[in-house]
Amino acid sequence: MKKQLALFWILLSVASLARAQYVIKDNSELLNLKKLPQEKVYLNHTGPVVFAGEYINYAFYNFNAQNSRLSTISDIGYVALVNEQKEYVLEQKIRLTNAKGQGDFFINTDVPSGNYKLLAYTQWMKNNGLKQVYKDDIVVINPYQVDQGALIGDVSDNQTEALKVQPVDSSMILIQLDKNIHQPREKVVLNIKNYKAKLGHGNYTLKVQQKEAIQAQPVMNAMEFGTTYMGVDGELLKKAGDSLYLPEQRGELLYGTVKNNDGPVANADVVVSIPGEEFLTKFAVTDESGNFYTYLKKQYKTPRAIIQVLNGDKNMVVEQRYASKLDVSGLNFGNFHLKPEYRDEIIGRSVHNQLENQFFSAKPDSVLLGFPIDPFDGGMPETLRLDEYTQFPTFEETLVELFSFAGYRNNGKGNDYIRVAQDFETYDEANNFDPAIVVIDGVFIPNHEAIKEFDARKIETISLVRDQFVLLGKSYQGMLYVKTYDGDFYQNYQPEVGVNVDIKKPLDNKNYYKQFYAENDSLGYGSIPDYRRLLLWEPHVEVKDEELQFEFYTSDLTGEFEVVFDGFTTYGKPISFKKIFVVREENQ
Structure with a gap:
């Protein structure tokens, strides 16, 4: 039985698009591209003012720009922070599930005070330029640096920027x-x-946050977004001959080129390994320009890619390529300036941040685990733990002595290869002499002869699957997965024809810490300072019933707090509403 591994497919449905990564070839191709709707993004975040030592949390919503419904196009979103010099301070990549994502970033003490811009977008949106992209103002205050010039205005300028009045709608919620x-x-x-x-059903963000004492332009809410981005373009703004950012429709796009002394190499078989215990293996074929493309759909853990050409020669060079950054030269920034009356607030908030960070380990967020990756795609491996058997010095000897169904086969003038015996008792199939798929710590091994002398004392387990596989039209008999004790074979692996490179993986989703106080302080939090400004953060709340209930605890901070419920109905209608409550000592 020949089995097509889900891990090893190529996205044929966008193969024509892949060839247009750099240039749209003709009007026919352009017409097809214009059939794919453009997108627009809304970002709900915990700004607008953030101090060094604080986090910005955000919730990401991706919409079809033609109908304002959640988009079915991009699986990956991006969030960036840009300074007034039009420099990227950071750019994060997040996975989108049903067009929604979440993340956060920490403002380090090396980020200077100033007016910044928060951007959110997909690769597909970048084709239409900056006007398609979500943009909101962020003010960073870093009291740990002496130079505050970026936030100090001209003393002769007594004008104060008027704060915008935001629309609200409480007609449904x-x-x-x-x-x-x-x-x-x-x-x-x-x-x-x-x-x-049903008119109120939808997706929303819920946050409870201390009311901002420093007057800056408020965070863009959903209703303001609906008005501001109502007129963005609904289709691709390109023409034949233009370069193109590919939509990441089936996960995170990874691509590159294969060349030799004569130029681009077409029809080269490329294998991409994302190593680790839950590894990914992806295959691709280069186009006439030597470009290869693959999508990483599943949530991997190791930010490393080993890219190899199968049956390549020593003259071939593999290069991973990256999408260029969005041109932000046209950004306009806010005009926030510090005032003398903010002095006490800045000092107090800075002290609170230092105390919160000092006790961060007592209130940790946790990373949400994704669905586990099954490298064998449902196959049932036979696994041997080598420490339960006599130890042999080399990998080849270990196969000879311990495995009845796997071993090296002579390949005449070529390199010897490992073959896994067929399972004729389970499958009615013709006899074959195909090689096995061999993987060490998630790294696909094209040349089996090169690992004959691998030190078997480093190996913890060897797993064997006897199914047949077809990858890029080539048949393989079985799979052999080798797991070392340290799990780090990939770190020093040098492909014969290829590269071993770090990649930027999407953020892992977090389960944000929720403070709880027991009446008798049985959890021991009574002696730990609590200066949380953000009391509750629920990045995505799905409303599909008449009522939802949440519980949270106030902190040691007093004053006014805002409950903000903000998002979109199933029909795309923006909803924004807030409610104020007060925290004060009993004797106040």
């Missing part, structure tokens, strides 16, 4: 609190009521 005045470290019960039935 109601926020209810158990009471409007709370004490520090007290439980708050919050109810979200949908009294418009």
